[in-house]
Amino acid sequence: MCGIVGYLGPRKASSVLLQGLRQLEYRGYDSSGISILTNKKIKIYKKEGKLANLIQEVPEKLNSPLGIGHTRWATHGGVSDTNAHPHISYKERVAIVHNGIIDNFTSLKEELIEKGISFSSDTDSEVLAHLIDYYLDEDPEVAVQKALDRIDGTYGVIALFKDYPDILIGARNGSPLILGVGDGESILASDASAFIGLSRQAIYLDDGDMIVVKAKEYKTLDRHYKEVFKQPETIDAQSTTISKEGFDHFLLKEIFEQPRSLSRAMGEGGRLQAEFGSAKLGGLNLDTRDFFDIENIHIIGMGTAYYAGMVGSQIIERLARIPTQVLDASELRFSNPIVKKNTLYLAISQSGETADTITAVKEIQNKGGRVLGIINVVGSTLARLTEGGVYTHGGQEVSVASTKAFTAQIMALTLLALLLGRKKDVPISYGKILVKALSDIPAKVQQILDQAHKIKQIAEKYSSASSFLFLARGLNYPIALEGALKLKEISYIHAEGFSSGGLKHGPLALVDEKTPSVFIVSEGETFEKSLSNMQEVKARKGKIIVITDSQDNRIKTLADDYFIVPQSEEVLMPLLNVIPLQLLSYYIANHLGRDVDQPRNLAKSVTTD
Structure with missing residues (x-):
């Protein structure tokens, strides 16, 4: 902009x-x-x-x-x-x-x-x-x-x-x-x-x-x-207040601010209700009956916000059992959307000024739809346009490529999913487990940041590659998409994110010894299948980088390089897995001498279409 x-x-x-x-x-x-x-x-x-x-x-x-x-x-x-x-x-x-x-x-x-x-x-x-x-x-x-x-x-x-x-x-x-x-x-x-x-x-x-x-x-x-x-x-x-505070770039500063920004997104703990295993979000402007009337949720966003919505949609469906779709705002605005009474719309934007998202919101409201915002900037156009929502409180994000805003958006969506889930299918016992796990996320992010030098070594090793593949399943699939987006944004290296399950449906043709494949693999129901996908890449002499919470020796055997993140509840792993990918992109771009904070052809807030 x-x-x-x-x-x-x-x-x-x-x-x-x-x-x-x-x-x-x-x-x-x-x-x-x-x-x-x-x-x-x-x-x-x-x-x-x-x-x-x-x-x-x-x-x-x-x-x-x-x-x-x-x-x-x-x-x-x-x-x-x-x-x-x-x-x-x-x-x-x-x-x-x-x-x-x-x-x-x-x-x-x-x-x-x-x-x-x-x-x-x-x-x-x-x-x-x-x-x-x-x-x-x-x-x-x-x-x-x-x-x-x-x-x-x-x-x-x-x-x-x-x-x-x-x-x-x-x-x-x-x-x-x-x-x-x-x-x-x-x-x-x-x-x-x-x-x-x-x-x-x-x-x-x-x-x-x-x-x-x-x-x-x-x-x-x-x-x-x-x-x-x-x-x-x-x-x-x-x-x-705009200051690098001793960091070489705003992007690196904002990556390292995430323990603090995630804590703020949780209201410094005030949004978590440990006693009830739930969350409190006072700005939704929904009463108790409104929660029970929600039959569908549609999440609207662009770019990084869209990928945050993809993560949030899966968490909402797992915890609240409410069918949730993620919609590209630029397509929605021209699609003559079908707006139903019991569908809740969530519009996500860091700046609150994203032109496509604002226009889509206006079209939905024109058809009588209820739209809430997931927004970082207080007083922004989207904040004033929507009927309520959740401020992410991520703090000002200066670098064009979004990092802390992305994780704050996922945190806000997770809190909403927990709130909805506790009003539906999530028992108080599991709710309390999630509240405790959420409380631990900032400290676990800090553990990853304390090992940033390991990611730097991996980044410099692969910085000469002309193309990267990012592969994952389930909740981590949107993280693969976001990882690829971040790398192409700031390093100008071609990068694509794919579902690991779709590897044999086309992307496998791109695998060779010069194209690193970054796998995001978490313990859980898709773990074994992800190992099989890694075998397929290895068989074609592809280089493999793995981001994982697993200590399984098979990963260490298959991977050319790997980074282990702390373990958490499966639904929360995207918040941890994305941090090494942000660092990977930053260190590659910096090693190549790119303008990290202001990458070519891109603007922080896209206010024109």
Whole structure:
């Protein structure tokens, strides 16, 4: 997701904007720029590449109390200085920064060209700058309204005006925009991270909202341009703190934070009810009767969140005996879903801003479905859209590739499964066993992290491979998919996850002595079958890496390398088995010199489709 920042106040705007963009770097971008209003003239500085390139271009003496900034992730038009934001209008009276996609930009561009307006970039966003300027013979507020009325698509946008040095105007539809309210200053941004050190009071805009900002006041309007009052909310200070804390990368830090983040996901133990062998989740907004009425559960997500949903679906079915499906949000939104009264929908998103998931949720709600969220970011769009849910409390995740958010999502789903199971088929005796086992998970994760050097040795041994296979059965199958995703995301090595049972149905053709196969094997009902699959790979001279909780000597004989994780209840093993895979991906990517925290072509939060 692109990052946007706007500032109006007593400070030097260029410094505030560059610092804000620096705090948003973690979301991924390919170019950046700022626009400053000085001496009734709009000045724009923008550069391809890292923010450091832009900082070198911005004059130190540049002094203005108002400006806008942007980090771009290319959609329309290639990566270049010209296509970077901000964009200035044809009469140079308006500059804008824009997140989102304007679906009808082609027809609007053709219309504006017929009016004699020329374009300097290949972006869809430039259309919006020209439209606002075209209507600017009237008040800026009206001009923005008229321009937005012509737009089909999504936007988080901020505009500044050459002839109005005391205002910024922002609007959102499908792309987040937040106002930070400071002491005599205002900061508009796509993420509260840009507010660090400036404000802990925020106004969250809803879809269709517009905001007119001055240094000491603001006015919010709804989609009908009627003025509405929005109460400022206090931002959690921890959610806006970004530091590597001595680690080489945010990704490694976040992997090592998982004992703590998993403990938070359990409410520091407050969500576990040892006496009853159950869990307490106060944000579900479901009464006792609602639990008994649930006939089906559908889990919605994308990417890593989708794989967390796959793990959760199996745990829910095992403990609660409720049929549970996992749905790809990008497919669901166009599928005309069949929504039934007694089906509960769970939408999973780390950021709470995932465009496909949000659109799918709206479609389900439009058909009368009940949707709860499994979300990390308080105040996010999905958190406000859903009717209740579970905050994962994983803490801010900076690296583009998700790690601690993934395990926190699985933990939240496990707590929900335990709660549902105890209201149905799980006896109190087994409930107490699970509560104790859940309580022990953070310490067991720490045991794995204490042996990270062993994974590093394995990673460096296989870092020259051009392809990896990840194989598992049952509850670990989604972990194989997630392991493959993590490796391809940050190392750029081709990797695929498969069900071990499907090995002979195609994937076996990929096995050779140059392609390592990573098996995730836990003690339980699929253990013997997994050993057979390993034999099949071994017979074809394939290299085998095993992640397991078993001490069975057959594994040690078959494996070229193996890592043993602590044992736990079978339904909880995914939480442990994924940790070595995260480390494996990190150490391979780091050994290859990849940009671990900001892998190419990827963004932290996908707010466009």
